[in-house]
Amino acid sequence: MRRTNAFWGLCLPLSLFGQVDTSLYNSLQIDEVVVREEASGLSLDSKSATLDLTISRTELKKAACCNLSESFETNPSIDVSFTDAVTGTKQIQLFGLAGKYAQIQVEMTPLVRGLLANSGLSFIPGTWVQSIQLTKGIGAVNNGPESMTGQINVELLKPEDLVDAAESPDSEGRGDVILNGYVNQGGRYEFNEAYGVRINDKWMVASLGHISGRQQGTDINGDGFLDNPLGYQVNGMLRARYFGQNGWEGIYTFHALEDVKKGGQILSAFAPGTSVDDLWSSSMKQGRVAFTAKTGWVNPDLPDQSIGTILQLYSNEMDGSMGNAIDPLHASSLYGIQNGGMGQFLFRHGWGTWSQTSGVLLTADRYDFDFVQTDLGTTMGWTEVDLGLSTEWTYAPSDRFTAVLGARYDWNSIVSHQVSPRIHLRWEPVEKHTLRLAAGRGFRNALPLVEEWGRLATNRTLRSQPSRVAHIMGGHSLNMEEAYNTGLSYAWNFVMNYMPGSLQLDAHSTVFGQTVVQDYWTPGQRYLYTQFTSSGEPIRPMTSQTAGASFTYQLNKRTEMRLAYRYQDLRVVYRDETGIVSQNVSLPAPFVPKHRLMAHVSREFQGDWTVDVTLQRYGEQPIPGTDPSAYPSVETAPAFNLLYGQIRKAWAGGDVYLGIENGLNVMQANPIDGAVNSQTGEALLPSSAHFQTYFDATRIWGPIFGRMVYLGTNIVL
Amino acid sequence: MKKGLLLLAFMALPALAFAQKKIEVTFQTDGVCGMCEKRIETALLNIDGVWTADWDRESHATYVVYNPKKVSEIALHEAVAAVGHDTPKVKAKDEDYAKVHACCKYREDEVQNAHHGG
Numbered sequence: 001m002r003r004t005n006a007f008w009g010l011c012l013p014l015s016l017f018g019q020v021d022t023s024l025y026n027s028l029q030i031d032e033v034v035v036r037e038e039a040s041g042l043s044l045d046s047k048s049a050t051l052d053l054t055i056s057r058t059e060l061k062k063a064a065c066c067n068l069s070e071s072f073e074t075n076p077s078i079d080v081s082f083t084d085a086v087t088g089t090k091q092i093q094l095f096g097l098a099g100k101y102a103q104i105q106v107e108m109t110p111l112v113r114g115l116l117a118n119s120g121l122s123f124i125p126g127t128w129v130q131s132i133q134l135t136k137g138i139g140a141v142n143n144g145p146e147s148m149t150g151q152i153n154v155e156l157l158k159p160e161d162l163v164d165a166a167e168s169p170d171s172e173g174r175g176d177v178i179l180n181g182y183v184n185q186g187g188r189y190e191f192n193e194a195y196g197v198r199i200n201d202k203w204m205v206a207s208l209g210h211i212s213g214r215q216q217g218t219d220i221n222g223d224g225f226l227d228n229p230l231g232y233q234v235n236g237m238l239r240a241r242y243f244g245q246n247g248w249e250g251i252y253t254f255h256a257l258e259d260v261k262k263g264g265q266i267l268s269a270f271a272p273g274t275s276v277d278d279l280w281s282s283s284m285k286q287g288r289v290a291f292t293a294k295t296g297w298v299n300p301d302l303p304d305q306s307i308g309t310i311l312q313l314y315s316n317e318m319d320g321s322m323g324n325a326i327d328p329l330h331a332s333s334l335y336g337i338q339n340g341g342m343g344q345f346l347f348r349h350g351w352g353t354w355s356q357t358s359g360v361l362l363t364a365d366r367y368d369f370d371f372v373q374t375d376l377g378t379t380m381g382w383t384e385v386d387l388g389l390s391t392e393w394t395y396a397p398s399d400r401f402t403a404v405l406g407a408r409y410d411w412n413s414i415v416s417h418q419v420s421p422r423i424h425l426r427w428e429p430v431e432k433h434t435l436r437l438a439a440g441r442g443f444r445n446a447l448p449l450v451e452e453w454g455r456l457a458t459n460r461t462l463r464s465q466p467s468r469v470a471h472i473m474g475g476h477s478l479n480m481e482e483a484y485n486t487g488l489s490y491a492w493n494f495v496m497n498y499m500p501g502s503l504q505l506d507a508h509s510t511v512f513g514q515t516v517v518q519d520y521w522t523p524g525q526r527y528l529y530t531q532f533t534s535s536g537e538p539i540r541p542m543t544s545q546t547a548g549a550s551f552t553y554q555l556n557k558r559t560e561m562r563l564a565y566r567y568q569d570l571r572v573v574y575r576d577e578t579g580i581v582s583q584n585v586s587l588p589a590p591f592v593p594k595h596r597l598m599a600h601v602s603r604e605f606q607g608d609w610t611v612d613v614t615l616q617r618y619g620e621q622p623i624p625g626t627d628p629s630a631y632p633s634v635e636t637a638p639a640f641n642l643l644y645g646q647i648r649k650a651w652a653g654g655d656v657y658l659g660i661e662n663g664l665n666v667m668q669a670n671p672i673d674g675a676v677n678s679q680t681g682e683a684l685l686p687s688s689a690h691f692q693t694y695f696d697a698t699r700i701w702g703p704i705f706g707r708m709v710y711l712g713t714n715i716v717l
Numbered sequence: 718m719k720k721g722l723l724l725l726a727f728m729a730l731p732a733l734a735f736a737q738k739k740i741e742v743t744f745q746t747d748g749v750c751g752m753c754e755k756r757i758e759t760a761l762l763n764i765d766g767v768w769t770a771d772w773d774r775e776s777h778a779t780y781v782v783y784n785p786k787k788v789s790e791i792a793l794h795e796a797v798a799a800v801g802h803d804t805p806k807v808k809a810k811d812e813d814y815a816k817v818h819a820c821c822k823y824r825e826d827e828v829q830n831a832h833h834g835g
Contacts, residue, residue, distance in 0.1 A: 169752060169819075169820060557767070557768065
């Protein structure tokens with residue numbers, strides 16, 4: 001009998017690879033049942049009180065490349081944008097607001113935060129990702145205070161994902177090794193590895209590896225600058241998993257990475273005799289070492305009762321420079337180190353229709369910076385400690401209604417006492433028609449210079465208001481950023497012509513009480529406002545209003561389509577200093593299109609062929625102008641379309657994929673100002689007066705590199 | 718924009734076959750577990766003309782929607798039997814039954830009991 005029960009265990013899982021996560025930390029989220037459908041790569045959880053979207057491994061395969069910052073191409077909620085034309089940093093936007101206002105976590109621990117806030121997304125290789133949970137709107141209160149626009153949690157491959165795949169009866173022992181290779185026309189190559197092995201009936205271990213880089217540069221637009229930076233990334237993770245008796249489990253992870261990027265001018269674009277020292281160049285080196293221990297216990301007699309602890313220690317480092325010593329006024333360098341950690345304890349208990357999750361979260365970070373720019377240089381360091389207590393109560397009297405009330409209290413060493421209440425309501429008045437309402441507050445402490453590092457690729461003069469250098473670094477002299485988010489949504493899941501589909505409408509509003517504002521509207525200048533003073537009405541320095549509609553439908557068993565539209569209005573308060581008395585003006589934020597459209601079709605063919613096509617339309621967006629006599633100096637960047645396509649052929653032992661990015665070959669005409677002599681067309685050096693006055697690589701609104709073909713393969717052993 | 722939309726339309730249009738007449742059938746199919754479910758459903762979905770297929774582990778009922786112009790009902794039973802599962806109209810050949818995984822051997826009492834007891 002015992003033997004056959006083991007058989008039953010083997011037989012049971014229809015979806016071993018796409019299983020519901022057994023991790024306790026997921027069960028501790030406020031979503032009570034995470035139903036993951038294998039059929040669709042994007043699934044909306046209809047039972048969750050928050051607006052949760054799960055992006056599966058299947059869906060991630062449709063994205064052209066390679067890491068998390070690029071994995072949202074087929075997602076209607078998240079936009080990907082560039083910060084500048086030299087560092088190659090891609091950032092995401094949610095509701096038109098920068099990714100830093102969403103709380104991005106890896107298995108409930110921070111990675112894209114602090115020194116890695118601007119580039120951390122590129123340190124999560126797509127091959128490692130098991131699934132992504134995206135919450136639009138304010139998220140669960142227990143995960144920390146930093147969620148303002150939403151939460152993104154990335155679950156990586158765990159040892160059991162690999163071991164179970166190989167042990168499942170129909171896999172023929174295949175699945176514990178995944179190898180991935182990728183090359184593209186832009187000279188980028190990538191190699192990924194995942195390997196899991198069972199040690200005994202309690203322990204499993206896994207390794208995740210990543211090497212990528214670009215050694216060959218291109219300059220398609222002939223401006224003397226590399227289209228993409230050169231460099232490499234080495235990234236590795238070792239994981240040990242424990243499943244014990246009596247409901248105990250744990251996962252212990254060691255993570256280390258190094259990333260080097262060098263961008264700027266190419267020697268071959270200039271006359272013979274030019275030296276490397278004459279060129280404008282940028283470099284950034286980042287590193288991280290981290291150890292994470294997560295241990296959980298589910299009461300075997302009372303599955304509604306569980307305890308979870310997370311402990312993480314890390315050290316992040318960055319070392320960057322920009323410019324050329326010939327023009328010291330505009331050359332800058334930044335060195336930073338962040339040593340810190342977090343500890344979290346969560347307790348969940350349920351009584352029928354009620355359940356509660358409460359937690360204690362302690363985070364501590366020591367920052368040390370050395371910033372050099374002729375008239376702004378500074379060395380400073382500080383420690384930020386945050387101790388938060390949170391509790392969240394869920395009342396679910398029926399399948400049709402869920403109310404979640406939560407609040408957290410934070411004592412923060414920089415901004416002292418903070419209270420952040422949050423509320424989530426879900427109501428299904430008619431079956432398959434779901435309404436959701438969410439509202440709440442979040443706050444964070446900014447590191448303006450680190451977060452906007454790429455935006456130093458300009459000869460605009462950096463000014464701070466009030467004019468204290470410390471403000472642009474962060475820490476005690478800077479006030480927090482805080483926002484209130486409210487969201488209302490309606491979702492309808494229907495079946496038409498025997499096939500499933502969904503319609504979703506949502507409206508979100510994010511209102512900032514305080515924020516750091518970047519002002520590019522004065523030509524030649526770039527202001528950072530860290531405080532707004534007003535004698536009368538309270539000033540809301542930044543507000544985002546968005547409304548979206550998305551429609552998904554499975555046309556038949558092999559064809560899936562998605563259509564989405566979003567309107568977003570992001571307004572920021574700037575200070576017009578051109579008059580005798582400076583006055584506040586409210587203007588649309590730069591680099592945020594008002595209208596966004598997406599269409600996606602994916603179709604399977606006989607013989608395990610899959611074809612995906614995605615069209616992304618970016619509407620017109622305001623960008624900083626160059627007219628020196630105007631305030632605000634605004635130009636309008638044209639609307640454009642990005643077309644992505646991919647063909648994939650799968651076998652039992654893996655797949656091969658060939659794809660195209662930016663299929664319509666859209667390119668921003670002159671992404672870098674002041675780089676080229678407009679009469680002769682020859683590239684200019686930083687020693688030239690024209691370059692020194694006008695150089696600006698931050699007015700970037702579209703692709704720099706045109707059409708790009710790529711080829712990749714996954715091998716499953 | 719136009720090129721992109723054309724390409725999308727080209728991919729989506731062949732699927733817009735709303736006018737096709739479809740038939741729903743339900744028949745019993747022997748099996749025990751999730752692996753069986755996947756095997757039965759995959760066999761049916763691989764047939765051209767089958768619109769959707771679902772096997773229920775509790776009731777052992779197979780629900781199929783198909784286009785009668787492209788496929789006959791008996792062909793559905795034959796496809797299921799060919800991967801080793803018995804239906805009221807077609808019993809799986811012994812050599813096909815032999816290919817199913819050990820834990821899916823629904824004709825054996827021990828396996829049946831294990832799944833019901835588990």
